[in-house]
Amino acid sequence: MSYERDRIARLSPYVPGEQPADGDIVKLNTNENPYPPSAAVMEAIGAVQAEQLRRYPPPQAKPFRDIAAKTHGLDPAQVIATNGGDELLRLAITVYCDAAPGTPESPGGGGGGIGVTEPTYSLYPVLAAIQGAPVTRVPLDDDWSLPDDFAARMISAGAKLVLVVNPHAPSGRLEAVDRLRDIAGELRGKAVLLIDEAYVDFAERDALSLVGESDLDNVILLRTLSKGYSLAGLRFGYGLAHADRIAALDKARDSYNTDALAQAAAVAALASRDQAAASWQLVRDERERVARQLRDMGWQVPDSQSNFLLASPNPGQDAVAASVFNSLKQRGIFVRYFDQDRLRDKLRITVGTPGQNDALLEAVSNL
Numbered sequence: 407m408s409y410e411r412d413r414i415a416r417l418s419p420y421v422p423g424e425q426p427a428d429g430d431i432v433k434l435n436t437n438e439n440p441y442p443p444s445a446a447v448m449e450a451i452g453a454v455q456a457e458q459l460r461r462y463p464p465p466q467a468k469p470f471r472d473i474a475a476k477t478h479g480l481d482p483a484q485v486i487a488t489n490g491g492d493e494l495l496r497l498a499i500t501v502y503c504d505a506a507p508g509t510p511e512s513p514g515g516g517g518g519g520i521g522v523t524e525p526t527y528s529l530y531p532v533l534a535a536i537q538g539a540p541v542t543r544v545p546l547d548d549d550w551s552l553p554d555d556f557a558a559r560m561i562s563a564g565a566k567l568v569l570v571v572n573p574h575a576p577s578g579r580l581e582a583v584d585r586l587r588d589i590a591g592e593l594r595g596k597a598v599l600l601i602d603e604a605y606v607d608f609a610e611r612d613a614l615s616l617v618g619e620s621d622l623d624n625v626i627l628l629r630t631l632s633k634g635y636s637l638a639g640l641r642f643g644y645g646l647a648h649a650d651r652i653a654a655l656d657k658a659r660d661s662y663n664t665d666a667l668a669q670a671a672a673v674a675a676l677a678s679r680d681q682a683a684a685s686w687q688l689v690r691d692e693r694e695r696v697a698r699q700l701r702d703m704g705w706q707v708p709d710s711q712s713n714f715l716l717a718s719p720n721p722g723q724d725a726v727a728a729s730v731f732n733s734l735k736q737r738g739i740f741v742r743y744f745d746q747d748r749l750r751d752k753l754r755i756t757v758g759t760p761g762q763n764d765a766l767l768e769a770v771s772n773l
């Protein structure tokens with residue numbers, strides 16, 4: 407006997423990367439920033455007064471929206487604060503997608519659902535399944551770029567919310583802003599384009615300019631403090647968009663979706679952005695070093711604009727990647743393996759500190 411709605415009873419939940427309790431693990435499996443958050447963040451948390459906890463937090467996180475707006479050259483009405491970027495995704499699906507009667511997984515059928523690339527962030531289809539919204543999947547080209555007919559296919563499937571990770575996960579490829587602008591233009595009036603910039607801090611450019619363009623009212627950018635600001639444990643993200651889109655998302659939010667401690671820390675994080683930016687540069691330098699050295703050892707490693715590499719020890723040989731994954735794990739080095747089409751011969755390796763990366767490279771050279 408199950409009391410749940412059918413689609414919840416049948417749901418396969420999101421599978422997070424392992425979070426081992428053992429502190430000796432070299433953890434390169436969940437794309438956390440290997441450097442600590444800025445001292446200002448920790449001070450801000452320590453400075454929170456009992457009175458701030460006794461009272462409800464600012465309901466719309468106004469101090470955060472003000473500093474985020476200033477940081478990005480936007481109006482506070484173009485910013486929404488969320489409990490991690492993941493909450494923004496859930497909000498967007500609630501606000502833009504319909505529950506289709508019948509099959510939640512109906513590929514491309516039904517209309518009113520989400521449109522995603524394949525592969526993509528594996529949380530998207532889970533959130534769609536909870537809502538009951540159909541999922542349209544369009545495979546990326548061989549080089550992980552968006553196919554020419556991407557927007558057309560989303561429109562003909564009736565997708566209402568198109569989700570594009572940029573830089574892409576798990577490949578690390580960065581799509582050109584002009585290409586995203588064209589896609590948003592094609593979708594305009596029919597669907598919202600949510601550009602998931604979870605990893606943009608490690609990239610050479612962002613798509614912020616699209617939010618300012620008056621003829622593009624259908625672009626939402628997702629940002630998070632989890633990766634760039636070393637605050638995955640804090641659960642703080644935000645969305646940037648046309649004020650009308652933000653107002654709609656705001657209606658569907660929990661009344662106090664971000665708490666007083668998190669808001670204080672998030673404000674301090676943006677105020678000390680320079681310190682986070684120093685970590686972004688260290689990660690980029692290490693990313694290039696690790697990529698170079700893996701290539702020297704015969705691995706195929708495409709360029710990445712993120713804080714991870716999608717690397718193949720032996721392209722086309724799924725068993726090799728699986729066995730490298732297990733050997734590394736036995737040596738206390740955790741990376742990510744996706745048992746999924748086009749990814750089974752690859753490992754996703756988060757860029758760590760120089761010491762962690764050396765441990766990885768050393769283990770690989772001794773395989």
Ligand SMILES: *Cc1c(COP(=O)(O)O)cnc(C)c1O
Pocket residue numbers: 489490491492493527571575602604629630631632633638641642643
């Ligand atoms: C990490 C991540 C997010 C957001 O994560 P939060 O920790 O909830 O902020 C969103 N999209 C992608 C692709 C991610 O990797």
